[in-house]
Amino acid sequence: MTGEIDDDVIILMTGVNKWFDDFHVLKDIDFSVRRGERVVICGPSGSGKSTLIRCINRLEDHQGGGIVFNGVELGEETRRTAEIRAEVGMVFQQFNLFPHLTVLENCTLGPMKVRGASRAEANQLAMEYLEKVHIPEQMAKYPSQLSGGQQQRAAIARSLCMRPEVMLFDEPTSSLDPEMIKEVLDVMIDLAETGMTMICVTHEMGFARTVADKMIFMDEGRIIEEGPPKEFFANTKNERTKLFLGQILSH
Amino acid sequence: MKLQRLTPIDFVIFAAVIAAVAYVFYRVETVLVYNWDWSAIPNYLFRWDEATGGFVPNLLIKGLATTIRIAIWTMVVASVIGTILGVARTSKRLFPRLVSWAYVEFIRNIPPVPFLFLFYFFIASQIMPLLGIDEAIHGASPGTLAVAEFLFGPANLMTNFAAGMISLSMMSAAYIAEIVRAGIQAVPKGQREAGQSIGLSGIQLMRYVVLPQAIARVVPPLAGQFITLIKDSSLVALISIQELSFLAMEIAISEQRFFEVWIVTGAMYFIVCYSCALLFGRLERRIGVHRR
Numbered sequence: 001m002t003g004e005i006d007d008d009v010i011i012l013m014t015g016v017n018k019w020f021d022d023f024h025v026l027k028d029i030d031f032s033v034r035r036g037e038r039v040v041i042c043g044p045s046g047s048g049k050s051t052l053i054r055c056i057n058r059l060e061d062h063q064g065g066g067i068v069f070n071g072v073e074l075g076e077e078t079r080r081t082a083e084i085r086a087e088v089g090m091v092f093q094q095f096n097l098f099p100h101l102t103v104l105e106n107c108t109l110g111p112m113k114v115r116g117a118s119r120a121e122a123n124q125l126a127m128e129y130l131e132k133v134h135i136p137e138q139m140a141k142y143p144s145q146l147s148g149g150q151q152q153r154a155a156i157a158r159s160l161c162m163r164p165e166v167m168l169f170d171e172p173t174s175s176l177d178p179e180m181i182k183e184v185l186d187v188m189i190d191l192a193e194t195g196m197t198m199i200c201v202t203h204e205m206g207f208a209r210t211v212a213d214k215m216i217f218m219d220e221g222r223i224i225e226e227g228p229p230k231e232f233f234a235n236t237k238n239e240r241t242k243l244f245l246g247q248i249l250s251h
Numbered sequence: 252m253k254l255q256r257l258t259p260i261d262f263v264i265f266a267a268v269i270a271a272v273a274y275v276f277y278r279v280e281t282v283l284v285y286n287w288d289w290s291a292i293p294n295y296l297f298r299w300d301e302a303t304g305g306f307v308p309n310l311l312i313k314g315l316a317t318t319i320r321i322a323i324w325t326m327v328v329a330s331v332i333g334t335i336l337g338v339a340r341t342s343k344r345l346f347p348r349l350v351s352w353a354y355v356e357f358i359r360n361i362p363p364v365p366f367l368f369l370f371y372f373f374i375a376s377q378i379m380p381l382l383g384i385d386e387a388i389h390g391a392s393p394g395t396l397a398v399a400e401f402l403f404g405p406a407n408l409m410t411n412f413a414a415g416m417i418s419l420s421m422m423s424a425a426y427i428a429e430i431v432r433a434g435i436q437a438v439p440k441g442q443r444e445a446g447q448s449i450g451l452s453g454i455q456l457m458r459y460v461v462l463p464q465a466i467a468r469v470v471p472p473l474a475g476q477f478i479t480l481i482k483d484s485s486l487v488a489l490i491s492i493q494e495l496s497f498l499a500m501e502i503a504i505s506e507q508r509f510f511e512v513w514i515v516t517g518a519m520y521f522i523v524c525y526s527c528a529l530l531f532g533r534l535e536r537r538i539g540v541h542r543r
Contacts, residue, residue: 059444086450096445100463109459110449155445162449 008034010070010166010197011056017064018051025051026062027221033166038198040208040229043218044244049201052218053168056199057088070165086114089159093171095151097143103130103154104139110162122161129157133187149180153187160191167191169200203248209233217241279510291506292515310502314495315519317404317412321494322481324403324416329423329480330473336424337431338457351428358425363486370418371490378417384410408493415487423480430476434469435461474531478524485520495519 011033018026025048033039041049054060055067058074058081067074069084098106107126111117117125130136133153135146143151152172159167169188173181185207192198192211202208208215208229215232217225217240225232225241236242297306308316336354339347358366388406391399396406404412438461446460488497495516503512 057448059447082447082450082452085447088448090444090448092441092445092448094441096439096441098442098445098460098464100467110451113455113459114450158449 010035011199012068013052013055013065015065016052016055016062016067018048018055018060018062025221026055029065029221029223031216031223033197033199035165035197036195037213038192038211039200039214039216040212041199041201041216041218042203042205042208042244042248043224046220047218048221049218050170053090053170053199053201056166056168057085057090059090082114086110086162087165089162089164089167091152091155091159091167091169091172093174095143095148095155095175097151097155097158099143102140102142103135103146106143106154107158107161110158114162125161126157129160130154132160132190133157134183147180148176149183152176152180152184156184156187156191166197166199169198169202171201171203173202173204205233205245205249217244219244287511288508289511291508292511295502295512296515310498311495311515311519314493314498315523317492317494318481318484318496319523320402320404321412321416321419321484321487321492322477325419325423325480325484326477328416328420329427332420332424333427334431336428337435340428340432341435355425355428358422359429363422363483364489366422367418367486367489370421371414374414374417379410379414382410382413384413404493411490411492415490415492418490419480419484419487423476423483426476427473430469430472431465433472434465437468438464471531471535474527474535477531478527481524481527482520 009032011031013029013031016026016029016031017024029052031052041052043049051060055062055074056069061076062074070087072080072084074081074084097103098109101109104123104126107129108117108119108122111122111125112119127136127139130139133156135150135153135157138146138150138154143154146154156172172188173184176184181204185204188198188200188207189211198211200208200212212229215225215227215229216223217232217238219240225236225238232241233245236245295309295311297309297312336351339351340355342348388396388399388409399409400406403409442460442464443456446456451459484494485496487494488500491497499512499516503509506512
């Protein structure tokens with residue numbers, strides 16, 4: 001890799017561009033995340049925020065620019081892709097738990113099949129994380145038997161069982177009923193306190209203020225503004241950012 | 252089923268149906284002047300064997316056994332081929348997708364009878380000698396032969412049986428491929444993404460996430476396919492496989508008792524198919540336990 005290699009930077013995007021057919025969804029994105037940093041990305045729908053984080057674990061591929069994860073350039077070779085994905089945990093808006101497996105089995109699948117852990121080790125690991133997300137008693141239940149908040153917490157535990165270096169959150173609370181949003185955000189705050197590197201796409205600005213080291217506002221495929229939360233909220237520089245914050249903070 | 256309150260319309264429909272059935276019987280009695288004679292039929296189901304001193308299955312029951320053997324073996328072979336084709340249809344690579352698509356479209360757009368004759372005469376002459384079934388039978392020990400006969404039917408007809416069974420399998424495989432493909436594609440994209448995000452490889456994804464979910468969706472249509480197969484197996488009568496319809500045809504002609512023979516044969520098919528339908532219904536309910 002050329003240029004200054006800052007060991008602390010775990011994700012580096014330079015000049016990243018992406019098209020869905022003709023639609024230019026990511027435009028000249030320069031984005032970096034340091035180890036242990038918590039980044040919150042906000043913006044209107046269609047701004048490309050989900051696409052941006054999905055490029056980090058190659059659920060989407062990019063056509064222009066470069067993405068470096070942990071020193072590895074993300075490209076076409078599929079062999080490295082699975083390895084990289086094991087290092088990046090992702091929590092989805094729709095939870096995406098495996099319905100045919102119990103909560104415990106959802107959590108142990110990755111460690112057992114990808115990392116080769118024994119069933120006993122995997123079970124122990126899974127129970128550890130299920131306790132951290134406060135649902136150890138749900139281990140034998142199937143996802144359809146859990147509430148939305150419990151499902152999302154199970155999904156978080158499932159990702160954490162792979163002991164990833166980075167956790168990506170794609171609007172994790174957007175599908176939840178209001179009374180369940182707090183329990184999931186609390187788990188995410190606990191996770192932030194353990195020093196996990198987190199990139200979160202969310203509209204929950206209260207959470208952002210508590211947890212984020214860096215706020216990013218995206219619109220129409222570009223990063224419009226970024227900065228520490230204090231400045232971002234108090235001294236918003238860009239008009240579009242102000243407009244957006246005005247809309248979502250009025251609730 | 253709970254009986255709803257019967258309305259006048261129900262009575263009208265009921266009366267109309269009774270009238271229609273009575274009319275058909277009346278026409279059969281007066282116009283066809285048919286002498287019903289069921290006496291020969293029981294003998295064709297089971298006959299008294301002097302040597303063993305008991306009732307022994309006769310042609311119709313033997314035909315039914317062949318039909319069931321054909322249905323089961325065809326289902327097994329067609330499921331294997333069909334699953335491979337179905338997975339190939341969803342492959343990212345062009346070649347498997349194209350080949351399986353072509354195969355499925357070909358079968359779906361040719362009626363069974365032309366395909367059956369084409370394929371049967373092709374494989375009977377080309378592939379059967381290669382399979383060497385006759386040699387295998389001649390060289391087999393009595394014990395092996397007994398097991399083989401239980402599974403596949405009389406030894407002298409085994410090559411024929413295999414030919415008919417393979418032809419039917421090639422046809423069914425196309426329909427099963429579509430069922431499997433639909434099942435795989437019904438698994439939400441988010442499932443694949445979740446599996447990928449924990450680092451599962453393509454094969455692991457299929458095996459632990461996609462196929463288990465596809466299979467649960469695929470069992471009801473596959474059960475239906477099996478029942479269709481029991482009925483469609485009567486097609487192989489055209490290539491002289493001694494299954495139920497073929498033998499029923501022979502008996503009807505030799506005894507000149509068309510109605511009786513075919514009514515009994517139809518009833519036999521019905522009993523087998525309906526029993527399977529009930530069985531699969533129970534199976535589906537058990538599988539549906541932990542899905543929403």
